[in-house]
Amino acid sequence: MSMDILFLGVLIFFAEVAVLTLGTVRTMVTVLGESKAAFFLGCLEMTLWIFGTTAVMMKVGEEPFLGVCYAVGFATGNVVGILAEKKLALGNVVIRIISAWHGHDIAQAVRESGFMITTVAGEGSDGPVTVQFVVCKRTDMKHVLATAREIDPNLFYTFETAGGASEIRSPYESRITKLMRPIKRIVPQI
Numbered sequence: 699m700s701m702d703i704l705f706l707g708v709l710i711f712f713a714e715v716a717v718l719t720l721g722t723v724r725t726m727v728t729v730l731g732e733s734k735a736a737f738f739l740g741c742l743e744m745t746l747w748i749f750g751t752t753a754v755m756m757k758v759g760e761e762p763f764l765g766v767c768y769a770v771g772f773a774t775g776n777v778v779g780i781l782a783e784k785k786l787a788l789g790n791v792v793i794r795i796i797s798a799w800h801g802h803d804i805a806q807a808v809r810e811s812g813f814m815i816t817t818v819a820g821e822g823s824d825g826p827v828t829v830q831f832v833v834c835k836r837t838d839m840k841h842v843l844a845t846a847r848e849i850d851p852n853l854f855y856t857f858e859t860a861g862g863a864s865e866i867r868s869p870y871e872s873r874i875t876k877l878m879r880p881i882k883r884i885v886p887q888i
Contacts, residue, residue, distance in 0.1 A: 699763060706753060707767035713750035714768055717743055718775020722783050730789050787836040790860040793843070794829055796820070800850040801828020808832060811845045812869030833863045838870060 724739035750768070758765045797804055801817060808815045808830070816831045832842050839857060846853055 699761075703757075703761050703763060706757070707761075707763055710750050710753055710764055711767045711771035711774070713746050714771025715775040715778055717747045717750060718772060719779040719782050720746070722776075722779025723786065726783050726786070726788050787839075789836050790833060790863055790866055791836050791839055791857045792860045793832045793834065793839060793855055793857045795832065795843075795846050796822070796827050796829050796854040797846075797850045798822065798824065798827050800853070801830065803849045804828075804846045804853070805830055807845050807849055808842060811841065812867060813838070813842055814865075814867050833860050833866055835866060835868050835870075838868050841870065 720739050720743040724736055724743055727739065728736040750771075754764050754768045758768075795804060805815050805817045805828075813832055813834055818829045818831070820827045820829045830846075834842055836859075843855060846855070
């Protein structure tokens, strides 16, 4: 195998990893209704895919190694895409925190942390419980749960994606706000 084919195989591998990673993130932003981001990610994804697929299709009969690079890049791209989606943590979630004895204290601590919380009395298998509902950014979920676990390490929680909410408070600055801060200093109208 020549160095040219080896280099092309490595290039195809990385292109396919990028395509699948972009595809995963594009799917997530599409579900969240971010049409502009989905458009640009889709264009980039398909551009890389066309060039990667064309390179493989033209030479795979002569060099099966390129097909293997494509397949391994595809599989790796799935894993990297999942990791990227988890790291980005896009969107909002509804967290349900269930505590038998510390519901009031959890609600107070979560409110003091800067999040909105609603408390409802409920009945569990062992008696009365308090169910708290918190709608927050997915990136803030770990902060909400850490605050609640400081009070009740044995709490039970579930969460699900929230399609939309009228208001979401976060004591933490978003990544976009952090990125835009230096630009707003230069161009305050933005």
